[in-house]
Amino acid sequence: MLKVGIDIGGTKIAGGVVDSDGGIVEQLRVDTPTDTAALAQAVVDMARYFRAGHEVAAVGVAAAGFIDRDRATVIHAPNIAWHNEPLKATLEAGIGLPVTIENDANAAGWAEFRFGAGRGVDHMVMLTMGTGVGGAIVLDGKLFRGGHGIAAELGHIRFIREGLLCGCGQRGCLEQYASGRALQREAGAIADEGGIGAALAAHRAEHGSISGPAVSRLVLAGDPGAAEALRRVATALGEACGGFQAVLDPQLFVIGGGVAQLGDALLEPMRLAYERSLPGYGDRPVATFAIARLVNDAGLIGAADLAGTEA
Numbered sequence: 001m002l003k004v005g006i007d008i009g010g011t012k013i014a015g016g017v018v019d020s021d022g023g024i025v026e027q028l029r030v031d032t033p034t035d036t037a038a039l040a041q042a043v044v045d046m047a048r049y050f051r052a053g054h055e056v057a058a059v060g061v062a063a064a065g066f067i068d069r070d071r072a073t074v075i076h077a078p079n080i081a082w083h084n085e086p087l088k089a090t091l092e093a094g095i096g097l098p099v100t101i102e103n104d105a106n107a108a109g110w111a112e113f114r115f116g117a118g119r120g121v122d123h124m125v126m127l128t129m130g131t132g133v134g135g136a137i138v139l140d141g142k143l144f145r146g147g148h149g150i151a152a153e154l155g156h157i158r159f160i161r162e163g164l165l166c167g168c169g170q171r172g173c174l175e176q177y178a179s180g181r182a183l184q185r186e187a188g189a190i191a192d193e194g195g196i197g198a199a200l201a202a203h204r205a206e207h208g209s210i211s212g213p214a215v216s217r218l219v220l221a222g223d224p225g226a227a228e229a230l231r232r233v234a235t236a237l238g239e240a241c242g243g244f245q246a247v248l249d250p251q252l253f254v255i256g257g258g259v260a261q262l263g264d265a266l267l268e269p270m271r272l273a274y275e276r277s278l279p280g281y282g283d284r285p286v287a288t289f290a291i292a293r294l295v296n297d298a299g300l301i302g303a304a305d306l307a308g309t310e311a
């Protein structure tokens, strides 16, 4: 059975026709309109285009934000002016197929659980290190949604009391210390300190700023300042994983997002911090860590797989 998955990102809308094994049959990418009506129309147009060429049963749409338990309404979105937006009804009226709305991190986590790094486990936590930190929790083979549909906002646990202001309105959230943006900030701080920050400072002097990919390139080139920036964010995320282990006891943590492309350079300091943060370490069983496999397509694959299901 074919379904359409559409992942609404900050800059691009990625859509695809997805088969029941998570394979993408056809794919499309367009710029994300800033106007909300134009955005909804772009999603409708994309779904109608796929529908014209394929026998499609349902449409799944992934978006950043709080999605209600019925997977119909966007309660709150961080980057789009949606407030209790009845997105499912709007899209179904335009597309003429059943539509399911999903949180983007949940959709990506589900795709990894079904078809990627999470295959073969029943209890998995996924953390996506992008601009922020996204979370998804799979328990007993099901997405854990909580009482209102908006569980697993793992990037917004309070990590530092009276810490940095977060876009969610709170202070000290994990994502302020463990995201791609945090990596850039730490790289800037290390450049300011001099010493091992010399290469970062030189890069900033030449380019005006230090991008996440630039830090990654310096890490892979063996630069000690960039490695220290990565160690700081990896340590923050690893420590948080120790806490998630205490609460959820997953078998596996899957790490996704741009920073995860660093692979073991990220996972090694993270695992060390995780083990140091575990209650009862030494006696207790521990989780394994893996890098996400589906990368940019996870959101659309997961949204398609979840469309029209009870999961």
Ligand SMILES: [Zn+2]
Binding pocket: 155, 156, 166, 167, 168, 169, 170, 173
């Ligand atoms: Zn927050």
